[in-house]
Every structure is written in structure tokens, then in C-alpha cells.
Amino acid sequence: MLFPKKTKYRKAHKGRIKGYNLSNFKLNNGSFGLKALEPGRITARQIEACRRAIVRKMKRTGKVWINIFPDLPVSSKPAEVRMGKGKGALNYWCCRVKPGKVLFEIDGVADFIAKDALRLGSAKLCIRTKITTLF
Known part of the structure; x- marks a missing residue:
């Protein structure tokens, strides 16, 4: 799974996701992409599950680009633990992830395979997405 090798701080604040994505809203590498339609937090497990679904449907032909990286640590306390400490x-x-960001891009496969692979990948994510094309 993806995670940073080193971070400045071990734990981070929750923060808010507001506004629209102003960079990386067009396809840069591939001819088909998966674009986010709503804000949210995508876990490293979801990214890996989405990548595996896409690669399996493409039968390891073509190329996949992942434009997101999990760099936000999320902490939680165990169940039934008192406040404090x-x-x-x-x-x-x-x-x-903000709305409008291209999450995954693929190239080198037929258009019906690409759309089907991205549709299977989008089912693994916790936010609504749409499939975009270069044309």
C-alpha cells in the first residue's frame, strides 16, 4: 500500500475540503481518466483496490497513471476508551480530493475496455466519479 517514507509531523489535523480543484483537472498522460465529482478522503486501501480492478480488467496491457497519493495520516482511538489521554x-x-481532480488515467487499450475498467475502478472508491476522455 501507498504511504510516505517520511513526514514532518507524525499526526495531522482533520482539516476541511472546500472549493474546486484548480490544477490537474485535464488529462495529462492518458486518453481516458477518472474524475472526482465530490470532495472526500480516499484511503490508501481504496486507491490500491481501484488500481487492481483497473489493471485486472485491462489484462495488464496499456498503462495506468495514479495522480493521487495518500499523504494525510488519520488517527483514531479504540472503542470504549474515555476522553482525554x-x-x-x-x-x-x-x-x-476536491471535485474536478483526475484520479486515474489510462492509455493503450481500446475505448470500451478503458471505460469498463474505469467503471469497475470507480466502484471501489467512496466518492462519485465520472469517466473523461481526451477527445
């Missing part, structure tokens, strides 16, 4: 332990890594 500090922040919880690191639980998983995720990335903040």
Missing part, C-alpha cells in the same frame, strides 16, 4: 494512534493514510 491524548490523540489516538495512527490508523491509516488517506488523501484529500
Whole structure:
């Protein structure tokens, strides 16, 4: 799974996701892409599950680009623990996604295979997405 090798701080604030994505809203590498339609946090497990679904449908032909990286640590306290005693332990890594960001790009396969692969990949994510094309 994806996570940073080194971070400046071990734990981060939750933060808010507001506004629209102003960079990376067009396809840069591939001819088909998966674009986010709503804000949210995507975990490293979801990114990996989406990537595996896409690659499996493409039968390992063509190329896949992942434009997001989980760099936000999310901590949580165990169930039935009293308040206080500090922040919880690191639980998983995720990335903040704004609407309009292209999450995945693929190229080198037929258009019906590409659309089907991205449709299967979008089912693994927790936000609504749409398939965009270069043409």
C-alpha cells in the first residue's frame, strides 16, 4: 500500500475540503481518466483496490497513471476508551480530493475496455466519479 517514507509531523489535523480543484483537472498522460465529482478522503486501501480492478480488467496491457497519493495520516482511538489521554494512534493514510481532480488515467487499450475498467475502478472508491476522455 501507498504511504510516505517520511513526514514532518507524525499526526495531522482533520482539516476541511472546500472549493474546486484548480490544477490537474485535464488529462495529462492518458486518453481516458477518472474524475472526482465530490470532495472526500480516499484511503490508501481504496486507491490500491481501484488500481487492481483497473489493471485486472485491462489484462495488464496499456498503462495506468495514479495522480493521487495518500499523504494525510488519520488517527483514531479504540472503542470504549474515555476522553482525554491524548490523540489516538495512527490508523491509516488517506488523501484529500476536491471535485474536478483526475484520479486515474489510462492509455493503450481500446475505448470500451478503458471505460469498463474505469467503471469497475470507480466502484471501489467512496466518492462519485465520472469517466473523461481526451477527445
